[in-house]
Amino acid sequence: xxxxxxxxxxxxxxxxxxxxxxxxxxxxxxxxxxxxxxxxxxxxxxxxxxxxxxxxxxxxxxxxxxxxxxxxxxxxxxxxxxxxxxxxxxxxxxxxxxxxxxxxxxxxxxxxxxxxxxxxxxxxxxxxxxxxxxxxxxxxxxxxxxxxxxxxxxxxxxxxxxxxxxxxxxxxxxxxxxxxxxxxxxxxxxxxxxxxxxxxxxxxxxxxxxxxxxxxxxxxxxxxxxxxxxxxxxxxxxxxxxxxxxxxxxxxxxxxxxxxxxxxxxxxxxxxxxxxxxxxxxxxxxxxxxxxxxxxxxxxxxxxxxxxxxxxxxxxxxxxxxxxxxxxxxxxxxxxxxxxxxxxxxxxxxxxxxxxxxxxxxxxxxxxxxxxxxxxxxxxx
Amino acid sequence: xxxxxxxxxxxxxxxxxxxxxxxxxxxxxxxxxxxxxxxxxxxxxxxxxxxxxxxxxxxxxxxxxxxxxxxxxxxxxxxxxxxxxxxxxxxxxxxxxxxxxxxxxxxxxxxxxxxxxxxxxxxxxxxxxxxxxxxxxxxxxxxxxxxxxxxxxxxxxxxxxxxxxxxxxxxxxxxxxxxxxxxxxxxxxxxxxxxxxxxxxxxxxxxxxxxxxxxxxxxxxxxxxxxxxxxxxxxxxxxxxxxxxxxxxxxxxxxxxxxxxxxxxxxxxxxxxxxxxxxxxxxxxxxxxxxxxxxxxxxxxxxxxxxxxxxxxxxxxxxxxxxxxxxxxxxxxxxxxxxxxxxxxxxxxxxxxxxxxxxxxxxxxxxxxxxxxxxxxxxxxxxxxxxxxxxxxxxxxxxxxxxxxxxxxxxxxxxxxxxxxxxxxxxxxxxxxxxxxxxxxxxxxxxxxxxxxxxxxxxxxxxxxxxxxxxxxxxxxxxxxxxxxxxxxxxxxxxxxxxxxxxxxxxxxxxxxxxxxxxxxxxxxxxx
Numbered sequence: 001x002x003x004x005x006x007x008x009x010x011x012x013x014x015x016x017x018x019x020x021x022x023x024x025x026x027x028x029x030x031x032x033x034x035x036x037x038x039x040x041x042x043x044x045x046x047x048x049x050x051x052x053x054x055x056x057x058x059x060x061x062x063x064x065x066x067x068x069x070x071x072x073x074x075x076x077x078x079x080x081x082x083x084x085x086x087x088x089x090x091x092x093x094x095x096x097x098x099x100x101x102x103x104x105x106x107x108x109x110x111x112x113x114x115x116x117x118x119x120x121x122x123x124x125x126x127x128x129x130x131x132x133x134x135x136x137x138x139x140x141x142x143x144x145x146x147x148x149x150x151x152x153x154x155x156x157x158x159x160x161x162x163x164x165x166x167x168x169x170x171x172x173x174x175x176x177x178x179x180x181x182x183x184x185x186x187x188x189x190x191x192x193x194x195x196x197x198x199x200x201x202x203x204x205x206x207x208x209x210x211x212x213x214x215x216x217x218x219x220x221x222x223x224x225x226x227x228x229x230x231x232x233x234x235x236x237x238x239x240x241x242x243x244x245x246x247x248x249x250x251x252x253x254x255x256x257x258x259x260x261x262x263x264x265x266x267x268x269x270x271x272x273x274x275x276x277x278x279x280x281x282x283x284x285x286x287x288x289x290x291x292x293x294x295x296x297x298x299x300x301x302x303x304x305x306x307x308x309x310x311x312x313x314x315x316x317x318x319x320x321x322x323x324x325x326x327x328x329x330x331x332x333x334x335x336x337x338x339x340x341x342x343x344x345x346x347x348x349x350x351x352x353x354x355x356x357x358x359x360x361x362x363x364x365x366x367x368x369x370x371x372x373x374x375x376x377x378x379x380x381x
Numbered sequence: 382x383x384x385x386x387x388x389x390x391x392x393x394x395x396x397x398x399x400x401x402x403x404x405x406x407x408x409x410x411x412x413x414x415x416x417x418x419x420x421x422x423x424x425x426x427x428x429x430x431x432x433x434x435x436x437x438x439x440x441x442x443x444x445x446x447x448x449x450x451x452x453x454x455x456x457x458x459x460x461x462x463x464x465x466x467x468x469x470x471x472x473x474x475x476x477x478x479x480x481x482x483x484x485x486x487x488x489x490x491x492x493x494x495x496x497x498x499x500x501x502x503x504x505x506x507x508x509x510x511x512x513x514x515x516x517x518x519x520x521x522x523x524x525x526x527x528x529x530x531x532x533x534x535x536x537x538x539x540x541x542x543x544x545x546x547x548x549x550x551x552x553x554x555x556x557x558x559x560x561x562x563x564x565x566x567x568x569x570x571x572x573x574x575x576x577x578x579x580x581x582x583x584x585x586x587x588x589x590x591x592x593x594x595x596x597x598x599x600x601x602x603x604x605x606x607x608x609x610x611x612x613x614x615x616x617x618x619x620x621x622x623x624x625x626x627x628x629x630x631x632x633x634x635x636x637x638x639x640x641x642x643x644x645x646x647x648x649x650x651x652x653x654x655x656x657x658x659x660x661x662x663x664x665x666x667x668x669x670x671x672x673x674x675x676x677x678x679x680x681x682x683x684x685x686x687x688x689x690x691x692x693x694x695x696x697x698x699x700x701x702x703x704x705x706x707x708x709x710x711x712x713x714x715x716x717x718x719x720x721x722x723x724x725x726x727x728x729x730x731x732x733x734x735x736x737x738x739x740x741x742x743x744x745x746x747x748x749x750x751x752x753x754x755x756x757x758x759x760x761x762x763x764x765x766x767x768x769x770x771x772x773x774x775x776x777x778x779x780x781x782x783x784x785x786x787x788x789x790x791x792x793x794x795x796x797x798x799x800x801x802x803x804x805x806x807x808x809x810x811x812x813x814x815x816x817x818x819x820x821x822x823x824x825x826x827x828x829x830x831x832x833x834x835x836x837x838x839x840x841x842x843x844x845x846x847x848x849x850x851x852x853x854x855x856x857x858x859x860x861x862x863x864x865x866x867x868x869x870x871x872x873x874x875x876x877x878x879x880x881x882x883x884x885x886x887x888x889x890x891x892x893x894x895x896x897x898x899x900x901x902x903x904x905x906x907x908x909x
Contacts, residue, residue, distance in 0.1 A: 243800070
């Protein structure tokens with residue numbers, strides 16, 4: 001099988017960091033990522049099934065890995081070499097078209113009884129992602145035993161499979177996993193005035209999730225977007241205001257009826273969703289959050305530098321928001337259908353053009369794209 | 382004998398024409414055979430004895446008793462005066478307001494009046510700084526009144542300082558400064574720089590509140606004012622006149638003092654700015670070259686400082702006092718004597734160089750909204766009869782139009798530009814969707830009242846000023862403007878005048894006639 005594998009190679013890791021710093025996505029060409037011809041992964045237990053990926057998306061966390069920007073936090077909970085790709089629509093051997101729930105929780109690891117979080121249905125918070133009969137790996141796509149979507153073959157536990165309705169295209173289906181993240185994020189929405197920072201894939205999908213929320217009752221949703229296509233899509237997906245990042249504080253000031261003391265707002269929005277994960281974006285999120293408000297980190301941050309005096313003084317809460325529960329996938333299917341989110345797949349590439357694909361994905365906004373995916377439908381099996 | 386305004390038909394021998402470009406200039410060659418340039422008249426002679434003329438006017442008012450007869454001990458006297466927006470550029474000391482108010486105060490002192498309050502008639506403009514007040518009123522007045530709290534600035538957002546007088550037959554609410562309304566006599570000291578100024582607009586606008594202003598500062602009124610520089614065809618003025626009647630009927634006693642200035646606009650080192658190019662001397666050419674070249678290497682902020690430090694050698698050409706409407710009639714005639722230029726026929730393309738200053742950016746930045754207002758609001762409306770440019774024609778302005786705002790003076794302008802104009806440039810839609818929220822924004826109110834900010838609604842009014850021009854013209858092009866700012870305004874950017882004329886030809890054809898409005902100095906065209 002063909003697979004884009006990522007191995008632990010310190011020198012190439014350093015090269016990826018340098019290359020990715022100069023041109024985002026360039027770490028794919030200089031780093032540890034390689035297109036290999038390898039044996040298909042073994043089934044961890046007989047109940048696991050083989051999958052033939054059809055499409056597999058490139059996520060922000062994948063790009064961070066490839067450009068060596070990921071936090072070392074992940075080192076103990078991944079296993080090398082791993083095949084990337086956790087946004088996957090694939091075929092099973094018995095002819096089903098499925099989407100993978102990539103979280104490798106207790107059930108997939110053969111752990112019984114399951115941990116407290118899994119027992120409560122919070123598989124995203126599984127406490128055993130480095131234990132059980134699988135190598136460490138918080139998700140498929142970061143685990144040496146499962147393979148990943150950027151390949152022509154991988155394996156999955158039956159509990160990870162979600163059947164794709166016949167009316168959804170492969171493009172729509174590949175958007176289900178990131179949409180499930182957004183559905184999970186939208187669960188924190190209370191109907192308050194909301195800012196969504198960033199209008200990449202995650203920002204747009206979170207916006208869609210909030211727009212579809214039954215709690216939406218007319219309070220404004222403001223989205224920051226850097227690029228024209230992002231602006232257009234944000235409007236379409238229900239943003240009341242779409243503005244540039246530098247315009248956000250003035251919008252929030254005016255819409256919240258806030259006063260200002262120099263650059264500090266006295267009020268703000270109660271709910272701020274950061275879908276970027278950088279120091280700048282989180283800093284801005286804290287500045288536009290109302291006293292007592294909440295900043296939800298949906299975009300994966302790494303090491304950031306923050307001024308937290310305002311957070312202390314205004315009793316702002318920062319809350320992480322990782323992945324999803326199993327049920328979120330069902331709601332994600334509905335959301336993909338309702339907003340025709342398959343149209344967000346802007347470009348697909350065969351595996352052999354992975355360098356182009358990764359650079360395209362890393363510059364998606366600037367190049368008028370949203371989601372870039374690998375297309376294995378024409379790959380030789 | 383000063384020469385009147387002049388219309389030059391451009392031929393091959395016509396030298397390149399000066400165009401203002403903010404804090405800079407360019408020389409542009411307009412196409413021969415189809416272009417003309419309208420030059421303002423030369424400054425008319427000032428009054429020989431200005432202080433004598435003031436004294437005479439106060440004692441010989443029109444349709445009113447002499448000022449001395451209106452003053453008595455124990456009375457409440459309020460003197461309101463025009464704010465920083467007039468004159469432009471600021472005039473050399475002593476300012477007309479200082480001279481007139483000193484004379485009024487002398488008369489009040491003689492009559493034993495000791496309850497005197499001065500009010501800067503800001504309407505929704507920014508407050509004046511101490512330096513600006515001292516410049517307008519002189520140190521003697523400032524030091525006598527300001528420390529005792531008797532030199533005030535109208536606060537249109539302080540309910541305690543406002544009084545509601547009723548409505549006009551058209552339902553327009555009249556709310557003005559309480560002290561002014563409740564005084565035994567309100568003396569209004571005005572500077573009529575253009576024909577729009579003065580009359581009931583002084584009091585009914587300058588001392589009023591948003592509650593009143595919204596009745597005439599709106600797109601509908603502006604679009605039906607043809608033009609608002611021509612009082613008789615101006616809905617803006619008709620509304621103010623109706624409000625004036627409410628003032629009179631409510632017992633507000635106004636003694637109106639109106640002054641006119643000549644168009645001696647620039648000091649001698651900038652003489653070339655007021656001259657016709659073919660009359661430039663070697664010294665003028667050298668001054669132009671030296672200034673233009675040095676400005677290219679001067680940081681914007683410094684260039685702005687240089688230009689805003691210019692003090693005009695304006696001189697008073699007339700003063701008349703008494704009953705508001707009778708006074709204003711004569712004032713307007715005097716403005717026309719200086720500024721009116723006879724022009725035959727409209728043009729397909731109207732060009733105008735936008736200078737560094739307009740009434741709302743004194744000591745500040747000419748932001749993109751003010752560029753629009755200066756071009757389509759003021760210059761476009763400086764006509765009587767018909768607009769200089771035909772309906773569906775093209776206006777070409779020259780200005781760098783940077784995406785730059787003074788955050789102290791124009792905080793709501795930034796939001797208007799970033800948030801409202803990104804949505805629509807249609808004045809009516811802007812009014813409907815956004816005006817109230819800006820007018821009632823607590824933060825803007827706070828800044829207007831306590832800092833030096835224009836009122837939250839003020840950028841809307843600037844946009845409305847230009848709404849007649851906006852509706853009338855087929856296209857607006859800004860030469861040399863920052864493209865993204867120009868596009869945000871809804872206009873078309875062009876790199877050069879040739880490019881702009883090419884772009885204009887899409888709208889008005891290739892043989893379109895061109896007229897250049899060569900200002901400042903200011904003028905008003907009587908278009909037949």
